[in-house]
Amino acid sequence: MPEIAEKEVLTPQIVRLKVIAPDIAKKRRPGQFVILRVDKRGERIPLTIVDSDPREGTVTIVFQVVGKTTHMLSQLERGDKILDFAGPLGKPTEIEQFGTVVVVGGGIGTAVAFPIAKGMKEAGNRVIAIVGARSKDLLVLEHEIAAVSDEIVVTTDDGSYKRPGLVTEPLKEYLDRGEVDQVVAIGPVPMMRAVSELTKSYGVKTLVSLNPIMVDGTGMCGACRVAVGGKTRFACVDGPEFDGHEVDFEDLTMRLTAYREHEKQSYNQYLEYHKDK
Amino acid sequence: MDEKAKKKTLRPDRVPVGERSPLERVEDFREVPLGYTLDQAKDEADRCLNCKKRPCKRGCPVGIDCGGFVDRVSKGDIRGAVKLVKEKNLLPAITGRVCPQADQCEGPCLVGKKGASIGIGNLERFVSDWERKHGEVLPDKAPPTGMSVGIVGSGPSGLTVAADLIQLGYGVTIYEALHEPGGVLIYGIPEFRLPKAIVSEQIDGLRRLGVEIKLNQIIGKTLTVDEMLEMHDAVFIGVGAGAPIFMDIPGENLIGVYSANEYLTRSNLMRAYSFPEWDTPMFLGKRIAVIGGGNVAMDSARTALRLGADEVVLIYRRSLEEMPSRDEEIRHAEEEGLRFELLKSPTRIIGNGSGRVTSIELISMELGEPDASGRRRPIPVAGSEQIVEVDTVIMAIGQQPNPMIAATTPGLKTDKQGYIVVDKETMATTKEGVYAGGDIAGFGASVIRAMGDGRKAALAIQDYLVSKNTPDRESAS
Numbered sequence: 001m002p003e004i005a006e007k008e009v010l011t012p013q014i015v016r017l018k019v020i021a022p023d024i025a026k027k028r029r030p031g032q033f034v035i036l037r038v039d040k041r042g043e044r045i046p047l048t049i050v051d052s053d054p055r056e057g058t059v060t061i062v063f064q065v066v067g068k069t070t071h072m073l074s075q076l077e078r079g080d081k082i083l084d085f086a087g088p089l090g091k092p093t094e095i096e097q098f099g100t101v102v103v104v105g106g107g108i109g110t111a112v113a114f115p116i117a118k119g120m121k122e123a124g125n126r127v128i129a130i131v132g133a134r135s136k137d138l139l140v141l142e143h144e145i146a147a148v149s150d151e152i153v154v155t156t157d158d159g160s161y162k163r164p165g166l167v168t169e170p171l172k173e174y175l176d177r178g179e180v181d182q183v184v185a186i187g188p189v190p191m192m193r194a195v196s197e198l199t200k201s202y203g204v205k206t207l208v209s210l211n212p213i214m215v216d217g218t219g220m221c222g223a224c225r226v227a228v229g230g231k232t233r234f235a236c237v238d239g240p241e242f243d244g245h246e247v248d249f250e251d252l253t254m255r256l257t258a259y260r261e262h263e264k265q266s267y268n269q270y271l272e273y274h275k276d277k
Numbered sequence: 278m279d280e281k282a283k284k285k286t287l288r289p290d291r292v293p294v295g296e297r298s299p300l301e302r303v304e305d306f307r308e309v310p311l312g313y314t315l316d317q318a319k320d321e322a323d324r325c326l327n328c329k330k331r332p333c334k335r336g337c338p339v340g341i342d343c344g345g346f347v348d349r350v351s352k353g354d355i356r357g358a359v360k361l362v363k364e365k366n367l368l369p370a371i372t373g374r375v376c377p378q379a380d381q382c383e384g385p386c387l388v389g390k391k392g393a394s395i396g397i398g399n400l401e402r403f404v405s406d407w408e409r410k411h412g413e414v415l416p417d418k419a420p421p422t423g424m425s426v427g428i429v430g431s432g433p434s435g436l437t438v439a440a441d442l443i444q445l446g447y448g449v450t451i452y453e454a455l456h457e458p459g460g461v462l463i464y465g466i467p468e469f470r471l472p473k474a475i476v477s478e479q480i481d482g483l484r485r486l487g488v489e490i491k492l493n494q495i496i497g498k499t500l501t502v503d504e505m506l507e508m509h510d511a512v513f514i515g516v517g518a519g520a521p522i523f524m525d526i527p528g529e530n531l532i533g534v535y536s537a538n539e540y541l542t543r544s545n546l547m548r549a550y551s552f553p554e555w556d557t558p559m560f561l562g563k564r565i566a567v568i569g570g571g572n573v574a575m576d577s578a579r580t581a582l583r584l585g586a587d588e589v590v591l592i593y594r595r596s597l598e599e600m601p602s603r604d605e606e607i608r609h610a611e612e613e614g615l616r617f618e619l620l621k622s623p624t625r626i627i628g629n630g631s632g633r634v635t636s637i638e639l640i641s642m643e644l645g646e647p648d649a650s651g652r653r654r655p656i657p658v659a660g661s662e663q664i665v666e667v668d669t670v671i672m673a674i675g676q677q678p679n680p681m682i683a684a685t686t687p688g689l690k691t692d693k694q695g696y697i698v699v700d701k702e703t704m705a706t707t708k709e710g711v712y713a714g715g716d717i718a719g720f721g722a723s724v725i726r727a728m729g730d731g732r733k734a735a736l737a738i739q740d741y742l743v744s745k746n747t748p749d750r751e752s753a754s
């Protein structure tokens with residue numbers, strides 16, 4: 001069972017873990033994820049591999065506490081073990097020298113965007129990072145992503161930090177200047193949708209990383225299916241990245257609501273049970 | 278006709294197996310048949326004519342001496358019966374429950390010509406259950422060879438290769454992608470037909486023999502087959518054909534549409550039937566349509582009934598006669614209240630404003646000329662569309678190979694549909710030292726076929742490793 005080598009609480013809701021998993025660290029490329037389980041009766045959930053160190057045999061994950069599994073994961077400490085940890089899954093990001101690449105990260109999506117920005121930079125691209133969050137305390141990895149980018153713009157919806165407003169505004173300015181060869185957008189579905197609609201009118205290719213519900217993560221169940229270019233694709237094996245101009249965001253938004261009631265019930269019951277502990 | 282067969286008087290009726298009543302069993306996930314008692318088993322075994330030619334043995338894909346073990350049961354030598362069965366099949370508690378016996382060992386049984394064939398499956402189940410209660414009959418193990426074999430997948434084919442090779446003195450490591458071993462036996466076939474405790478016990482038996490099982494290892498991702506070949510002397514691929522097929526009709530992405538794989542995985546592997554004690558949720562529909570007519574469709578439908586659906590309809594495009602599911606399964610499902618819509622096929626799924634399924638449109642079919650499979654081809658009847666109200670649709674129309682291994686293994690040839698090409702006798706693939714079998718090799722999907730492939734592969738791997746090492750030893754001396 002993989003052991004937690006380091007733990008860091010980034011914000012009250014967001015945690016970073018470094019996990020000892022040498023086989024995965026060796027193989028992993030930007031854009032890939034793991035599926036993990038915390039408890040014997042627990043759900044399998046996907047989390048992006050944010051960074052890896054093949055030499056020391058570790059991989060890093062960053063996650064936001066949104067429900068029961070992520071809550072339980074956030075309770076683990078250094079030295080604790082993660083019950084099941086499988087990967088690296090999904091297709092790696094296609095990293096090439098495109099020229100200027102704008103990497104847009106929204107909320108926890110910045111964690112998912114970080115390895116891609118890093119990979120793009122290493123491949124010789126000029127990298128512009130635009131990272132946004134609802135407010136200052138939801139902003140993560142600002143310094144890490146700044147370190148691998150040539151320029152960085154930070155926005156908060158509520159104006160509590162740096163530039164007020166949405167990520168699409170600075171993006172539009174770059175697009176207007178005609179400097180952008182490729183966009184990568186990762187974050188909440190409405191954000192990825194807005195970015196894709198914007199870049200479409202400029203004809204700039206845009207990759208988005210989709211987060212449908214997954215079960216096995218190996219192409220066996222079809223739970224993660226998404227409509228892309230009128231075809232059904234499985235995000236865990238054909239993605240998770242797809243051409244944002246082809247993705248049916250409506251379909252994705254709808255499918256993500258499937259278990260909302262169950263998720264609430266499960267989390268509330270868990271919180272209720274652990275209240276006194 | 279056989280000499281001995283003539284002497285015995287023929288008893289045409291089977292000793293019936295106790296079964297839990299449909300009303301009771303549909304409320305839970307416990308097993309349906311109760312199995313024979315010792316007296317019942319002896320009584321049933323006594324009907325066997327002990328024919329010299331053993332047509333039953335030829336019907337079994339792994340060549341179990343059925344008449345032989347049945348004869349031992351009739352004499353009360355249950356341990357001896359277990360031994361005989363286990364010479365050919367190390368997982369009899371599983372096959373006794375899930376083999377399509379009517380088409381295999383019981384099909385050619387001589388008694389079946391005049392009455393009901395000997396209940397070989399029920400007796401196989403009896404002897405293996407007896408063994409579980411009275412202490413395992415451990416097979417003999419050859420001295421260690423110092424060589425090891427890596428196996429991809431812990432379904433019945435991989436488990437059989439492991440069982441055979443460990444006894445021949447090879448080190449065996451199984452690499453399994455999921456967090457629990459067993460393949461379809463765990464994530465596909467439901468508890469009420471094959472209790473998970475039995476599968477786990479059989480797998481623990483292999484562990485006791487020395488088989489190592491590594492979970493959460495996705496070959497093609499965590500490790501490649503080529504890397505396995507660096508760690509092992511040979512590799513067996515038994516990854517099944519697990520990718521679900523959808524129909525490509527409008528509405529398939531609506532909430533409430535499941536592949537049978539997802540539905541059964543959530544229920545079996547993730548135990549969603551115990552939500553919220555177990556975390557994985559599942560949409561518990563009230564009116565459910567299952568599309569398909571095989572074991573997978575039947576298992577999905579019977580799972581749905583147990584999860585509390587008011588009505589479950591099975592939609593199949595041919596008639597009852599063509600239905601590929603085991604006969605016992607069709608009977609059990611009918612008793613439990615499954616409704617059949619035969620000669621119908623879905624044309625689209627209809628949803629409401631929030632994306633949830635509300636109904637399904639069907640079209641009637643009529644049977645035309647036989648097709649390549651020998652079954653009459655269903656043809657849609659124009660203008661016969663009808664709408665049925667449902668809130669859940671389960672697609673159980675088949676599976677196909679997952680390309681993950683083939684895409685990451687240079688030199689491994691697959692056919693047009695993605696099945697790994699193998700030599701039918703040795704299960705050798707086009708890549709040296711790599712063997713494959715079970716559903717991924719693509720000849721007919723059944724547990725015992727997969728085990729049969731595993732047995733052939735194990736023997737061929739042994740031959741390969743012996744010959745590979747003989748010249749080495751000579752040149753070293």
Ligand SMILES: Cc1cc2nc3c(=O)[nH]c(=O)nc-3n(C[C@H](O)[C@H](O)[C@H](O)COP(=O)(O)OP(=O)(O)OC[C@H]3O[C@@H](n4cnc5c(N)ncnc54)[C@H](O)[C@@H]3O)c2cc1C
Pocket residue numbers: 033043044045046047048049062063064065066067068069070071108111112210211212213214215240256257263264267
């Ligand atoms: C490829 C991929 C990469 C991801 N990477 C990250 C990451 O790096 N950091 C991060 O914080 N989150 C990431 N996520 C999202 C993360 O998987 C979910 O937040 C997590 O599953 C929530 O589980 P829960 O039990 O805590 O919450 P739940 O109460 O179960 O659900 C809360 C929310 O998470 C979504 N969700 C629930 N179960 C799953 C599931 N099995 N698969 C996918 N989504 C689910 C639901 O739609 C819901 O909106 C990623 C998702 C995908 C598909």
Ligand SMILES: Cc1cc2nc3c(=O)[nH]c(=O)nc-3n(C[C@H](O)[C@H](O)[C@H](O)COP(=O)(O)OP(=O)(O)OC[C@H]3O[C@@H](n4cnc5c(N)ncnc54)[C@H](O)[C@@H]3O)c2cc1C
Pocket residue numbers: 375376377429430431432433434435452453454455458459460461462465466467494495496497515516517518519541572573576603679681682714715716717721722723724725727
């Ligand atoms: C619902 C259902 C009901 C059935 N009912 C019956 C029945 O009643 N009688 C009968 O005879 N047959 C039945 N079958 C068919 C039978 O189960 C299969 O033919 C048989 O299990 C195939 O065995 P296998 O060894 O090829 O692989 P599987 O049982 O498919 O197992 C393959 C294993 O390999 C693992 N794997 C896949 N890819 C990788 C990878 N890349 N790396 C590592 N591991 C991997 C999988 O997770 C899985 O555990 C049924 C099938 C289903 C789905």
Ligand code: SF4
Pocket residue numbers: 336337338339340341343366372373376378381382383397398401725
């Ligand atoms: S393994 Fe299957 S086919 Fe063979 S004897 Fe047993 S039940 Fe019959």
Ligand code: SF4
Pocket residue numbers: 324325326327328331332333334343344345347385386387388395397
């Ligand atoms: S099982 Fe049937 S075919 Fe086999 S020996 Fe007995 S009577 Fe003969």
Ligand code: FES
Pocket residue numbers: 213214215216217218219220221222223224225234235236237
């Ligand atoms: S998560 Fe099951 S197929 Fe993608």
